[in-house]
Amino acid sequence: MQVLAQQPRRAAPLDRLSWDHLRLLLVLAESGSFRSAALVAGVSLNTLRTKIDRLECQIGGQLIERSVEGVRLTQDGSELVSIAREMRALGKTAERVQIGAAAVRDTQIKIAVTEGLGTFWLVPRVVAFREENADIQINLRCEMTTPDVLFRDVDIAVQLVKPTNPNLIVQRVGTLHIMPFAADSYLRANGTPVSVEDAQRHTLVWLDGDQ
Template sequence: MDWDKIRLFYEVAEAGNFTRAGEKLGVNQSSVSRQISALEQELKVPLFHRHARGLILTEHGDVLFKAAQEMRLRLEMTRQRLTETSERPAGALKVTATVGIGGIWLAQRIKEFLDLYPEVTIELILTNSELDLAMREADLAIRLRRPTQPDLIQRRLFTIQYHAYAAVTYLERFGEPVSVEDLDHHRILSLGGGQPEFILDLHRLTILGRNPKDPRTSHLTVNDSLALRRAIESGAGIGMAPDYAMNSNPEVTQVLRDVEMPSLEAYLVYPDEMRSVARLQAFRDFLVTKAQRWAY
């Protein structure tokens, strides 16, 4: 099959209609429609269901779209490899991390990497959802649990300890809890929203030392870990947070120090096919070095 025709088909499938695909490719709508019809005749199968509101892939079209997507990714990877050398890493690198790790730990260190490798550009995607690395939704990920997806290289970075924290101003006003039972008389701040269950489990002061069927009231529930940290710092109440986000902050203090609290292992993860890409190797080695220095 002609790659130009497949590329045209791919853009139409991505756009969902002939007009938008034509605008992106600089071709008029009628020409795009004719070329797709010609491709369908050549393959002897329909690729789209045509509706007034747009185009929907047929079963055959979906098979071709997935193949075209894989071809496009491999061509892009080949192009990027040809433009860099191991001595001079260059090109774009898409990195994903959780909101907390990426927004605090990684963001504080990224300047040094950019200074070391000025020809590498970083796209940092902060999300608690696990992007599909095999489909190149990202090139490299920092994850808070061991990955189960096959064909991924993984390396443990460090252990993240979580503890209960409150602002000094809050404790001056309400006193410090000395036991888990004392939390019954304090304002509890919680992480919520559409987070993975294992992330939510880290922040459940509402059920610490209690029957889960009879939880404490959460006076504030927020779906963003950075916003939760800000609320703790402001004196809104007591909440769970990772030590790396709070240790250097003189405005907050750890409470319930004698209570065993949860921890997570952070992993560096990337596809096996990216193993020899110079810019990924450089970023991987940089992160490992920073993690070792930080952990010890």
């Protein structure tokens, strides 16, 4: 004699479960009845029952017990509802982060930079940045004074002097080469320097500033 036994159904992995089905189970658990849950979820009574039945098939077990007084969660149902509550909380957290990120993006960034770097190096890069981030306004302050980033005088400073405050985030972005220039008339009158020592006897014009 052969004994035939039905193979137990395998439960679907949690990542295969539909959030829509889990959400409806959560609403059902919090409402206490199919009729109330259908009204809260904005679906028909038949749709709600069909999706709960489908979720039970995916889990491979009973999630709720029906009675004239309403519905009551089984142990599997209680565990799944707890997971659904965590997912809902994470979803709300992600939504708040997204709203916060959108608020940050819709803002103005103040950048301080020296005059030469601002005109010839930074402005072309700002144009390219604005093409991809049209909602961000860039306020450039081109001057030779050292800005106060720590107290939000500006948000970002591109400067020649390395900050020493440990509370600032410092990143080297490049190397600036300084080269001397002279007019032809000056060189004809005073000669062309051939060494650093030779240059010391020449007249130098230097732009003075904090940096």
